[in-house]
Amino acid sequence: MFWFIVICCIIIFFVLVSRYLSPVRLELNGSHVLITGGSSGIGKAMALYVVKHGASVTIVARNKIKLQEAKAEIEKCLKNSQQAENNLGPVDILINNAGTSICGVFEELDKSEFQKMMDINYIGGVYMTRAVVKSMKERNRGRIIFVSSQAGQIGLFGYTAYSASKYALRGLGEALQMEVKPYNIYVTLAFPPDTDTPGFALEQETKVKETSLISETAGLLSPNDVAQKVIEDSLNGKFLSHIGIDGYLLANITCGMSPTTSLLEFIQQVLTMSVFRLVSLFYIVKFDSIVQKCKQERESAKLKTS
Numbered sequence: 646m647f648w649f650i651v652i653c654c655i656i657i658f659f660v661l662v663s664r665y666l667s668p669v670r671l672e673l674n675g676s677h678v679l680i681t682g683g684s685s686g687i688g689k690a691m692a693l694y695v696v697k698h699g700a701s702v703t704i705v706a707r708n709k710i711k712l713q714e715a716k717a718e719i720e721k722c723l724k725n726s727q728q729a730e731n732n733l734g735p736v737d738i739l740i741n742n743a744g745t746s747i748c749g750v751f752e753e754l755d756k757s758e759f760q761k762m763m764d765i766n767y768i769g770g771v772y773m774t775r776a777v778v779k780s781m782k783e784r785n786r787g788r789i790i791f792v793s794s795q796a797g798q799i800g801l802f803g804y805t806a807y808s809a810s811k812y813a814l815r816g817l818g819e820a821l822q823m824e825v826k827p828y829n830i831y832v833t834l835a836f837p838p839d840t841d842t843p844g845f846a847l848e849q850e851t852k853v854k855e856t857s858l859i860s861e862t863a864g865l866l867s868p869n870d871v872a873q874k875v876i877e878d879s880l881n882g883k884f885l886s887h888i889g890i891d892g893y894l895l896a897n898i899t900c901g902m903s904p905t906t907s908l909l910e911f912i913q914q915v916l917t918m919s920v921f922r923l924v925s926l927f928y929i930v931k932f933d934s935i936v937q938k939c940k941q942e943r944e945s946a947k948l949k950t951s
């Protein structure tokens with residue numbers, strides 16, 4: 646009898662903690678989603694995904710022609726006429742996705758690039774979020790996504806400017822989540838690895854060899870897979886959104902004091918943290934050896950030409 650009561654108490658405790666931690670899912674059907682950078686790559690894949698699931702979407706970008714092309718593609722996926730109404734109402738889900746990357750060795754990057762990365766990747770998210778958060782708070786309803794990167798969890802060779810701007814989103818997201826949680830608003834930070842988009846193709850043209858070799862570790866994903874994972878995590882109110890095995894390892898080893906949105910995930914982090922730290926040593930040694938090897942290759946190439 647004693648043990649029965651103890652076990653019941655433990656179960657009740659876990660059910661209560663789990664209910665406290667896990668947000669109620671927000672449904673896409675009938676929601677209004679605003680996506681910055683929705684005319685290309687991950688943003689466009691997100692727009693197509695949410696529209697296919699009954700949401701209305703607004704996409705924001707600079708180039709009008711690319712926007713019109715994306716609009717035509719999205720309209721083909723509309724499920725009902727209500728989705729195409731002009732007055733879409735307030736924003737339920739904001740996706741801060743617009744962003745760009747610059748790759749290069751620290752001292753070779755132009756000073757202005759550091760400012761540019763912060764303006765586009767970080768300040769852009771601040772401004773957009775400020776525009777919608779008040780109305781979300783009034784309605785006690787909302788999701789805010791910041792598309793960071795795996796390079797926003799680990800600083801990588803060639804990404805001194807880019808990584809810093811993606812790390813900034815983490816600080817913003819954690820602080821904001823604490824402010825908006827009482828209003829039933831959930832923030833999601835997404836950490837994709839390399840993803841096969843027009844932006845990625847452009848980045849390849851200027852990529853430093855070390856950066857390519859290190860990034861290849863986590864593979865190349867399709868924008869559709871990334872879009873689906875991020876949106877679903879956000880609807881479920883998950884704070885850290887990762888994809889793939891390396892994404893899983895990285896998100897858990899860098900979880901820090903981030904908000905906990907799943908009891909199971911929390912228990913798993915408590916149990917695996919030290920093992921993952923051990924695993925990280927293999928990656929660190931591998932990345933150091935890539936850097937060392939590239940340096941030697943460069944030096945011997947220089948010797949040959951001189």
Ligand SMILES: NC(=O)C1=CN([C@@H]2O[C@H](COP(=O)(O)OP(=O)(O)OC[C@H]3O[C@@H](n4cnc5c(N)ncnc54)[C@H](OP(=O)(O)O)[C@@H]3O)[C@@H](O)[C@H]2O)C=CC1
Binds near residue numbers: 711744765841843
């Ligand atoms: N692809 C990858 O490997 C990865 C990408 N990411 C991140 O995902 C996000 C999307 O990347 P991806 O899909 O590859 O990018 P793309 O370059 O394919 O698309 C970027 C989108 O953002 C818009 N955009 C760019 N700059 C601005 C700006 N200053 N103001 C408004 N809109 C802008 C572009 O339209 P327009 O130019 O017309 O404004 C376009 O719609 C970025 O934040 C990126 O850092 C993260 C990890 C990996």
Ligand SMILES: CCCCCCCCCCCCCCCC(=O)[C@@H](N)CO
Binds near residue numbers: 898
């Ligand atoms: C236990 C420890 C596990 C460690 C795993 C480490 C894996 C590191 C891979 C980093 C890949 C970074 C890709 C950045 C993509 C990006 O943002 C740009 N392509 C944007 O255009």
